[in-house]
Amino acid sequence: MTYLNIGQIAKRTGVTVEAIRFYEKQALLPEPRRSASGYRQYLPETAKRVRFIQRAKELGFSLKEVNALLSLRDTQDGSCADVKVQALQKVSEIEQKIRDLNRIRDALTELAEKCGGRGDLSECPILDALDEIEDFADGSS
């Protein structure tokens, strides 16, 4: 049969069995088919979904947000226009994250370059590179 039990999903994704059950409880994963004896039986695609959850978490999305992302794909109620609005909203959030990560990456790259690989930190004042992040306006009051 093409079904996988929870341990096999765990192995394929690197996520613990317990975490997978937890995701089910949180409705991030649909309740799977069960064997006669009550074992969960997953389609192999479930592993994709679990990996997506992991990745999204590493990118700073809460499980609630991951759920919202997945629901954009899953949901059967609500209009397509709603989905579009939400998707575009998420896109702009994500683009902000990408910009921020680029800023941090550039600062770290500059830092590494200026360090040349030898000398001690007193010869590396360019560690200020990170201060170039957030170089704009303060609060207004």
Place this chain on the structure above:
Amino acid sequence: MTYLNIGQIAKRTGVTVEAIRFYEKQALLPEPRRSASGYRQYLPETAKRVRFIQRAKELGFSLKEVNALLSLRDTQDGSCADVKVQALQKVSEIEQKIRDLNRIRDALTELAEKCGGRGDLSECPILDALDEIEDFADGSS
């Protein structure tokens, strides 16, 4: 005087007073100067650092990781070569995050485009777009 008290830092950063004190306890912020009466007195630059902490958190870095990033800049011990190695390591982690975010953004953009803004979800099967994320190898066993 050029010093700001904790409430002013909070206002400029959008981070609560309590969280700022918490960051100090966790050594993400250096212990500031104190007034005669014990009030914390911050240099305005501290706001930059606090905003950096917030941004980095939103990008999926734990406070411990943020600390490591900030330490790359701050530290006075350890050789510059060490800093370089760590910085480049972080750069590749960050580049992975950027790739993942690009994947999610592209999928969401595609989803939004195909939705055209009207019709209901039964006319939007492209919600499968997100499945194109993680399109590669399964576990090896």
Place this chain on the structure above:
DNA sequence: CTTGACCCTGAAGTACACTTCAAGGTCTAT
């Protein structure tokens, strides 16, 4: 010289995302 907005500390409480535990049933190989 008091009122209200601010600051201080330490301790306890909360939300999130799990992990561990307890107590037990199932499956496969020998």
Place this chain on the structure above:
DNA sequence: ATAGACCTTGAAGTGTACTTCAGGGTCAAG
């Protein structure tokens, strides 16, 4: 048919990142 690796549930425990509470001191305005 029994050992060992798997699966089940529910409840309690853990680490992170705060927030709230209790009890009090400080500062600027009127």
